[in-house]
Amino acid sequence: MPDETSSRRAGLAYGIGAYALWGAMPVYFLQMRPAGPFEIVGWRILFSLVFCALLIVATRSWQRLRAVLHDRRAALLFGLAGALVYINWTIYVGATTTGHVVEAALGYFINPIVTVLLGVVVLRERLRPGQWAAVAVSAIAVVVLGVEGGTPPLISLGLAFSFGLYGLVKKRAGARVDPLSGLTLETVWLAPVAVVQLLVLGLGSGLAFGTAGWYPSLMLASAGVGTAVPLLLFASSTRRLPLSVAGFLQYLAPILQFATGVFLLHEPMSPGRWAGFALVWTALVLLVGETLLHGGLRRRAAPVPIA
Template sequence: MTDAEAPAETAARRTHRTGLIFGGLAYALWGVLPLYFLLLAPSGAFEIVAWRVLFSLVFCALIITLTRSWTVLGRALKQPRLVWTMGLAGVFIFINWQTYVIAATTGHVVEAALGYFINPIVTVLLGVFVLREHLRRLQWVAIGISFLAVVVLAFGYGSLPWISLILAFSFGLYGLIKKRVGPNVDAVTGLTLETAWLAPVAVVQLFVVSGISGLTFGTVSGWHTAGLLAAGAITAVPLLLFAAAARRLPLSVLGLIQFVAPVIQFLVGVFILNEAMPFERWVGFGLVWVALIILTVDMIASGRAPRRRAFEPA
């Protein structure tokens, strides 16, 4: 290595390390979200999600104001196809949020964690059926083991693990749409458009909750109100950290650290919330983990790059 190459190598390593920190923080925050939603009791899942949508929109507006990037949002609004696409993305992320909060507040955190363990498998399947991608042999093996895991878990639950499947497919479809949009929209602009589409739904949802059981916002305590107000930041901050990590890390590394969130969720569900883990669940989770190991090994083997380039930002 020449003297000229040394500073570049050092800068690349620093960028890689920063990306790992940002990515780790993003997934760690997503991992502990169930505890945050439980702290918002007695608010129900539908009220929590409605406030989450509205306060996320407010938070995004504040970020756009502070960064003076209203012109960026304005350019996005002039692209009807992009706006409608983000509306569709909003539908899937709304389904994901609502299902996740219901799971967190009704004692199904472990099942939610399973959904995010399954998500990479769903992403591979979407690549086959939507993007017409061809799978390698190990990928097919991983999908087969995952299917067996769902059968085992269905036997253990007495029914299909619907929460897991809804979370996996809604987030997989959301990711597919975001992938198709690509670099045409940044994280803040994308979330702004998505929550703007969902804002009317959130308002209607609050009216319905108000008529059925009454709203809890501002009626419990100052801390509770602050917690609901913070829902916007809790939603947007991990997304921004993830976007920062994605700009600094290769996709293969980003794919590996994505398992931080469901691992934390699983630990929270089993060891903090004391959710039941009968033998069938352990077998089902074990099969899913084996499938993910196979998928990870295949990803690393097929995308291995020279060692010197491993620290280059994506």
């Protein structure tokens, strides 16, 4: 029991560390200015690949990576996952560097609802009444935010659906692929795109890396570590924590991002925007409450094991 308790404490610490780092990403990306979103994403891909390669060498994980490369289906799925994470990164970095941190946070608030909806559409799962209620309230929130802003919250929806589909593809790829091999393969697929992207930028408006001073260049070079470390902390956390605890921790990142946008960067929050967020938070309360209730009912209905 003491070993299990210490393992859960470590898992909780790893989880908080991962989501706290993800929550601080808006401030992190702002330190890379004057680099634009496409340059930041390009360097993020390349330096993530370099960092993953160093970790694989240090941990002697070539065999696991080779096994994934020999699995044609898994390799193709991680190519698709790489395309989705590229879309997600580009939208997120673009949002956080152009004054839309609050809208980006909204995307990760509604991501659990989108994941539930994708389960219905793609996996043909059947929702319980409480889950349908959460989806309905979220849809009303999107309408309210669209009316208030004049257009639908496209940044939020883009982030939620790209990350939701990314999780779905990773699930299809299977749990047998460890996070380090998965991230390495995704960045291998994206590396040619990043190189072309950076070459086009270099020939056009020019690159900030190496020309805008040592601090932005250092921040850009650290993008590999900044990408891989939270992911590895997250993987270590999920191995040690019950799914219910890990599910609650996921809300830490958008809470921190929302606080950063409102209180640190002073992004405007009109009454209509507060109303939309209140509806989203209501939907999350419904979803979490329904999940806890259903889990409790299932535990009470389970047969008592014979000693």
